[in-house]
Amino acid sequence: MKTLFLTDLDGTFLDSNAKVTEKSAEIINRLTKDGLLFSIATARTYATVIPLFKNVDLKIPLVLMNGVCIYDPVLKKTLSVHPIEKSAGIEIDKTYQKYNKNPLFYFENNDRLTVCYKKFDNQYIKSYVSARESFFNKKFVQVPSFDFEIGNFVYIVTLDRKEELEKIYSELKERTDIDCNFYTDNYTNCYFLEAMCSGINKGTGAAELKKLLGVDKIIAFGDNMNDVPIFKVADESYAVENACDELKKIATGVIGSNDDDAVAKFIQNRFYEERQVP
Secondary structure, three states, X not given: OOEEEEXXXXXXXXXXXXXXXXXXXXHHHHHHHOOOEEEEEOOOOHHHHHHHOOOOOXXXXXXXXXXXXXXXXXXXXXXXXXXXXXXXXXXXXXXXXXXXXXXXXXXXXOXXXXXXEOOOOOHHHHHHHHHHHHHHOXXXXXXXXXXXXXXXXXXXXXXXXXXXXXXXXXXXXXXXXXXXXXXXXXXXXXXXXXXXXXXXXXXXXHHHHXXXXXXXXXXXXXXXXXXXXXXXXXOEEEEOOOOOXXXXXXXXXXXXXXXXXHHHHHHHHHHXXXXXXX
């Protein structure tokens, strides 16, 4: 039986400093040489995932932007992308403007991402952009208006206090052409509001990857509400100790914390257990 081990990153596989520890990297690299099928399902883009995993031998495609993209780190190529209709993007922009909010709009074109914004509303989103520009050399472009002809419109994200985004979330979640996630950030006290193509999430990305690889089973790991869809499609799902209570309730089990290399240690134990099964 071929098993795919599929993990979320922030708050799950990454430690509290948003890093891959030496221990986790050592375990995954050693097991990969022995045939481990290990991949990632994250809200992050390849622009931030690849640098984070510079010391990890990623062999198989990744589920990125909550299922929007399937990306091959070996070929350095996007295998599939699920865009939002441009007409929807125009209407969504109007919704944000009604509340004087300015999200980040992501466009994909030939394996290149362009992230556009009009202005920064608060320190949360300013810090979010600054960290990605500084540590990942990711490019953000300030624009007077969004040009929906520059590529596939694939993703929207903003950060703010919960009360600042609740009304926008209430409107966006009623749309039938997008799906939304609204959840707390792992590293601050603010909230993320994300939107992507309707029917697309980590669960659909996992199913797509399962078919692509021809695996029999998925064991998933997560910590937050955007991991719920992948927990629903996985054969087994494990919440880390620091996960939100809602996710723990639907998990197969709860393992150690993200600061204790819990995911890598679990994978190591299960990988060797399954290899011993005749």
